[in-house]
Amino acid sequence: MFVFRGANAVLTGASRGIGPYLARRLAAEGVNLTLVARDRAALEKLASELTGIETRVVAVDLSDPASIAVIEAEALGPVDLLVNNAGVETFSHFERFPPEEIQRAVAVNLTTPMLLTRAFLPGMLERKRGYIVNMSSLAGVIGSAYTEVYNATKHGLVGFTRGLRSSLADSEVGATVLCPGFVSDVGMYVNMKAEAEKFAPKTVGTVTPQAVAEAMIRAIQNDEPDVLIAGGPPLRPILALQTLTPKLAEWIAKKLGTNDVMAPVADSRHK
Ligand SMILES: NC(=O)c1ccc[n+]([C@@H]2O[C@H](COP(=O)([O-])OP(=O)(O)OC[C@H]3O[C@@H](n4cnc5c(N)ncnc54)[C@H](OP(=O)(O)O)[C@@H]3O)[C@@H](O)[C@H]2O)c1
Numbered sequence: 001m002f003v004f005r006g007a008n009a010v011l012t013g014a015s016r017g018i019g020p021y022l023a024r025r026l027a028a029e030g031v032n033l034t035l036v037a038r039d040r041a042a043l044e045k046l047a048s049e050l051t052g053i054e055t056r057v058v059a060v061d062l063s064d065p066a067s068i069a070v071i072e073a074e075a076l077g078p079v080d081l082l083v084n085n086a087g088v089e090t091f092s093h094f095e096r097f098p099p100e101e102i103q104r105a106v107a108v109n110l111t112t113p114m115l116l117t118r119a120f121l122p123g124m125l126e127r128k129r130g131y132i133v134n135m136s137s138l139a140g141v142i143g144s145a146y147t148e149v150y151n152a153t154k155h156g157l158v159g160f161t162r163g164l165r166s167s168l169a170d171s172e173v174g175a176t177v178l179c180p181g182f183v184s185d186v187g188m189y190v191n192m193k194a195e196a197e198k199f200a201p202k203t204v205g206t207v208t209p210q211a212v213a214e215a216m217i218r219a220i221q222n223d224e225p226d227v228l229i230a231g232g233p234p235l236r237p238i239l240a241l242q243t244l245t246p247k248l249a250e251w252i253a254k255k256l257g258t259n260d261v262m263a264p265v266a267d268s269r270h271k
Helices: 019-028 040-049 066-075 098-128 149-167 188-195 210-223 235-244 246-256 265-268
Strands: 009-013 031-037 055-059 081-084 130-135 173-182 226-229
Touching: 009 019, 009 066, 009 098, 019 031, 019 210, 031 040, 031 066, 055 066, 055 173, 055 210, 066 098, 081 098, 081 210, 098 130, 098 173, 098 265, 130 149, 130 246, 149 173, 149 226, 173 210, 188 265, 235 246
Parallel strands: 009 031, 009 081, 031 055, 081 130, 130 173, 173 226
Antiparallel strands: none
């Protein structure tokens, strides 16, 4: 089982949203933290709150491939735990979405997590100790309207983690992909709600950032593969239905109004 106390973790997306909750929860387990995002001031403020552990701040733009070498050079090491949490949402009508934003979102959400894994995995394998957590979303296991690029990157993280787990099955290194639904209180969903006043999901509940952080700790302790974290109806049967009869699942989603949930946000962007 992964030993938290004294481990060194790299946590991306630590400056705001869910990230600080993940940081505080890891700190409570005695994990030393390298906090990564662009907003240095926010990272330093968080670091100053975290007592009893070592912290380091690395302010980089994760859409830039050069950020990988900077993190490798500056992180508290050896790195035992990598939490690829940083992400950007892409709610828009796809036909209006700027091509350069597609590339940026793919870089931040998918390419960089793979490159960071590539950077730290050899050391983990050599030391026979390590864990990788990738932050996907329910959008990584279902298709949701007006968010194709986000869907693609989050499905990518699910596929990447599953492949990784298969390859690492006989090693001492584990990997988990977390798939939260809409998160309450902080983060991109809360920001979108503020952006589109009429936006009001009818079919899915929300989950707290504390619950996401708790699920991360449990997943690492139990070496869980993919973890769904959501309020609302039980999701595994819905996913099973999607696999068994994709067309029926699409029809039900349409009837439930799921496709309309994001429409006001998409309408308001890239006119
Ligand atoms: N909130 C939800 O409802 C929800 C649901 C499911 C999954 N998720 C996933 O959870 C993760 C965190 O989401 P959140 O809601 O906390 O989002 P958020 O509030 O928008 O925060 C995103 C984090 O990622 C960092 N980030 C974004 N672009 C970056 C870049 N180019 N370089 C470096 N850092 C970058 C941001 O830091 P800077 O701006 O300081 O760089 C920030 O710390 C994401 O992967 C998201 O897809 C969220």
